[in-house]
Amino acid sequence: MSDASAHALEHHEPVTSTGIPNKKVLMWAFLGSDCMFFGTLISTHLIYRKISATVGGNFLDIRDVFDIELTSFSTFILLASSLFMALAVSAIHKGNLKSTRWMLLGTIVFGAIFLACQVYEFTHFVHAPGNELTLSTYRGEPHVFGSTFYVLTGTHGTHVAIGVFWLLGWLAYSFTGKMSTAHALDVEICGLYWHFVDIVWIIIFPVVYLMEYAL
Amino acid sequence: MATESIKYLSPDTENKAKTQVFPRPGQHTTGLIDWLTTIDHKKIGLMYGLTALFFLIVGGIEALLIRSQLWDHNMTVLTNREYNQMFTMHGTTMVFLVIMPLSAAFFNFVMPLQIGARDVAFPRMNTLSLWCFIVGGLVLNLSWFFTGGSPAIGWFGYAPLTDTRFAEVIGDMGPDFWIFSLQILGVASLLASFNFITTIINMRAPGMTMMRLPVFTWMTLIVSFLIILAFPAITIALVELMFDRTYGTNFFDFLEGGKPHLWQHLFWIFGHPEVYILILPAMGIVSEVIPVFSRKPLFGYGLIVFSGAIIGFMGFAVWSHHMFTTGMGVVATSAFAMLTMLIAIPTGVKIFNWIGTMWGGRIRFDTPMLFALGFITMFMIGGFTGIMHSSVPIDAQHQDSYFVVAHFHYVLIGGALFGLYCGFYFWLPKMSGRLMNEKLGKFVFTLMFIGFNLTFFPMHYLGMIGQPRRTHTYNEGHGFEMWNQAATIGAFILGVGIVIGIYQFVNSFFNKKLKPAGKNPWDARTLEWTLSSPVKEYNFSRTPIIKARDQAWENNYGSKENHSEKEPLDDHGVHMPDRSWWPLVTALGLFGLCLGMLFHRNIDPSGELVRNYTVAIAGGAVMVFGIIMWALEGPGGYHLFPKEEEE
């Protein structure tokens, strides 16, 4: 940002009625809406889980295809990434560019590991010998579990991927020499999004995975 | 706009040094480029309005074709499939491309003026909403030209009508166009709503407390919340449907374990809040107009606001009244029946508030007031029939008959459209700077009122004696003919009224012979009427400090301490954000992405399905590129130094 325009912008950083920056209100409104997106997907999954629990007359045991160790690991990784995110926000608020960079990188790497696990999981499930779970079948018979499972977790994965690209954008920007505490708000908003996506996974993991072992 | 008297700080914009692909349009941009890149909420509002009025004509022609087909028994104006396409396109167009964007036109134009703001919180995002709306309308209507023609699945798209195996035409693309256009329109509505929520919460002028907000602004806020909470349900339902149709998932496929019933739930969880999304803006407009033309403050401001909020809240708890006959079980059915009856209470409260406002007032019957009165009476009839079919056994008789058609047209035309026309006759002088011909306006109202009632009142009776809706014809001997003919005649009268109205609106922008409106032609009450007509690009030369509800009225007639003040002039002047190409580029990228997804499936000579995502990826890349450039370009801006009297 050139000096002149940075000056102009600082002068016009709008004073808001509530004191909360506009961008933050925007992000909160979006997250409220996003709750409904995931709410709809999770409800769809739960409804079908109950009413179409059989394949070829046999009770569906999805545990035959799930790999709970792997998913627990990737869950842990995703949750840990939130710590890096929080540290990145705190670093940029303090104006510590170097630490901001490392923490952004940590978040990105952990997010990417989570995504890699998901890609591995999906390919693994689709090709699981004898227990293939595809978008429309389980063990070769028509079924809805694959539909709700892939679309729900896939939507979540898409959210993570968008977050990773967004963070990559900030990481790249930090090398242009223009990044300053003036961008703390933007990084913080990115962080809000990231934490939200994590929280959604905290709901999805028990509801979609753990419940199959408990109930 | 009055640039002569304005000196500006630095010629053109301040960010020449920035990464640029095309030069950013500067301060003095005019003509086509200005309209393509504008971020001014007033111009965006006008473009929303104009596009929606165009679609009103399109949807109207579809309606007249439907009515012509039903003129007499066993007519052949349309085949059964064409008839199904007509009512699908008519319903989808009227809901998503007419009533919603007309409301958005007023949200855009009026709301920032009412709260004393210079623009919405995110001006470029506002432009993106506009272009997404236009792209969505385009995608829907492109369906006419491809395999199978337009969708024939109803505006509700019930499964399994959308199942590819049951398509009447092999490879029917209609439902795909329908899915993608609704998704894009959803993006448009969501973005606009996030923007309005932020604007109303955060950009109020000093002293403009929440309980001083004009009722129209309150309704904008409530509708925006309804949109962000209700649209996700249909967005996900459409994603699931798209997966079913494109990748063979089984969400709604009953042959493979899916449940068509689920579609109905997801659709109506969105669909019922949607009907309040359609009516609350009109209620907001009428709540502004009635006090002005009764020369009294709104009776029970708090109650009106609160009942609006309650309606919005309860609107999420009544969706299954559209599904009483699907066999949901006694408990669910009774609960939804009870809640549906309850929701009529806050609705009734509002009606009594409007009556209370008029009571003892000195009423002037100008055109806006006529439409407001038309709104109250016609909406009440629709409300009464609504309460009738909240009773489950009665609804079993009404369901899928013309009685329901009568109900929702009384609330949607007699309610929403009359309310929006009321808004045009009221606020257009502020937009165009010219008054419209009162006589012609009253003529339009008379035509619309007579035509509307002649069309839809007989449908109550037709429904009662058993004419089914969504059915392309009827046989002789049921006694349906006479009232169907009355309805068809009425529809043409209504159509003429609507078109003359549109002519009058458009004309008021071009006809220099019309009388100038001046600041406050109606002696109206809210802040926008303290500004000149048409409003200057910066809206307020100095931010007003609000002292009372109905500020314009207080300034003219109130006690001294209630007069608004103004913030001191800042020597930096008024900061105006720059125009931008990127919203348009982003929307075009989205358009390409959708076309790419629509046409990515090909059958190769050996009969194999091949998927080719090139176009989709290219479109997506353009979209992402647009977003990145948008972020890098920043809001930019220039300064204006208006003289104080130039508001």
Ligand code: HEM
């Ligand atoms: C007093 C408040 C209202 C009540 C109690 C009510 C009740 C109902 C009920 C029970 C139905 C289902 C009828 C059936 O299909 O058998 C219905 C249909 C409908 N209502 Fe209302 N309604 C009310 C207000 C409104 C408003 C304000 C609007 C829109 C502005 C609206 C638009 C519709 C539409 C579009 C349908 C038909 C949807 C379709 O099947 O395609 N209603 N209403």
Ligand SMILES: [Cu+2]
């Ligand atoms: Cu409803």
